[in-house]
Amino acid sequence: MRDRLVATLVGMTIAMLALYGIPRAYMLADLVTGFETRSVTRAAENLSVAIDERRKTGDPVTADYLRRFLRDGDTLSYHPANGPAVVAGPERDVSKDIVRTRDLTDGGTLTLSRSREEIDQEISAALTPLILIGLSLTLVAATVGFVLARRLSRPFKELADEADRLGLGHFDVDPPHYSIPEAEAIAEALRSSSDRLGELVRREREFASNASHQLRTPITALRLELEDLSLWPQTPPEVADELNRYLPELDRLSSAIDELLGLARGNRLGDAVEVNLCELADDVVDRWRPQVQAAGHELRHVAHGAVMARIVPGPVLQILDVLVENAATHGTGTITIEAQDIGKYVRLVVRDEGRRTIGNEVFQRGTSRKEDGEGGLGLTIAADLASTMGGYLTLTDDEHTTFELLLPGSVGS
Secondary structure, eight states, rough: HHHHHHHHHHHHHHHHHHHHHHHHHHHHHHHHHHHHHHHHHHHHHHHHHHHHHHHHHHOOOOOOHTTTTTTTTEEEEEEOSSSEEEEEEEOTTTTEEEEEEEEEETTTTEEHHHHHHHHHHHHHHHHHHHHHHHHHHHHHHHHHHHHHHHHHHHHHHHHHHHHHHHHTTTTOOOOOOOOOOOHHHHHHHHHHHHHHHHHHHHHHHHHHHHHHHHHHHHHHHHHHHHHHHOOTSSHHHHHHHHHHHHHHHHHHHHHHHHHHHHHTTTOOOOEEEEEEHHHHHHHHHHHHHHHHHHTTTEEEEEOOSOOOEEHHHHHHHHHHHHHHHHHHHHHHHHHHHHHESSSSEEEEEEEEEEEEOGGGGOOOOTTOTTTTTTOOOOOHHHHHHHHHHEEEEEEEEESSSEEEEEEOOOTOO
């Protein structure tokens, strides 16, 4: 903005100087030329009178005598009626000079010529102040333009900084008041937007806190009931083992709720640690194999050796759970989990053998794969978790349904 303001002001100044200065320069050149022409005319007339008087007294007209009347760049020649011509000054091509000739009373002629080079120098001397004034005005315009540009752009730079703070989640934005109406309108919009967003986030965090309490209480109660049932003497051992197998799933559910609600409140997901994604994939396969087989699918992990990444394990497990459940519900054939190291990033792939019928719009909130239009938030939440960890979740294969989770790799990779 500042550069454009300075360029505009300087350009306008140059345009105005050109509109005024160029005609003025031509006018000044014509004035100097006209003045020199009149000067040569008067000088020729005066010299002709002086030579006539000298001839009447019988004094000779010599070159030294004529030289006393010359200026720089002038040439004076006297041609008597009888006898050789007397010339004072340099001989030159007078085709471009100002030349005036006068007849004398003795029948001779007097010719005075003024060099065009001298006239051009006079014009240059007359134009120099005009050029200096133009350059000075241009410099002043640039200086004034720079000062004005800084003053005019400062409010908008401050407003941009405040907008950045608002985008980072600081809802205490209170820009100062400005004398520029446009800047003041933007500042007022930022103030009102900050207040509205702050109130909205406050209500959402209160809801998240209430939801956390309401969800955690029944989960804790259910866990205690399952523990009690598994410890009853009347409970068969195989049933007790099955109940104990569900206890870690309840703990994982409680942890997932805490992480998701913490994310909704703007908290960190957790501390990143060095994790082998192949081991993580094995854990997912072991947990999900019974449910997947019950749904008529096979679940397997294609290993390529250790794939190390510095991640937060909880959200990655949640994303894989969503993808495996989605494949078991909507996919066909064998479900495959694969971890790969691709340099600066690591890739987790979950694919099935079903034909792809969806696009990346499935990650947008409000898009559902269910026929009744309900639910469908699992993939949206998974995509949000991936974005929070600095990665992204996408569909890659055009033929088969293939989800790819791309995450930053290990620090040493």
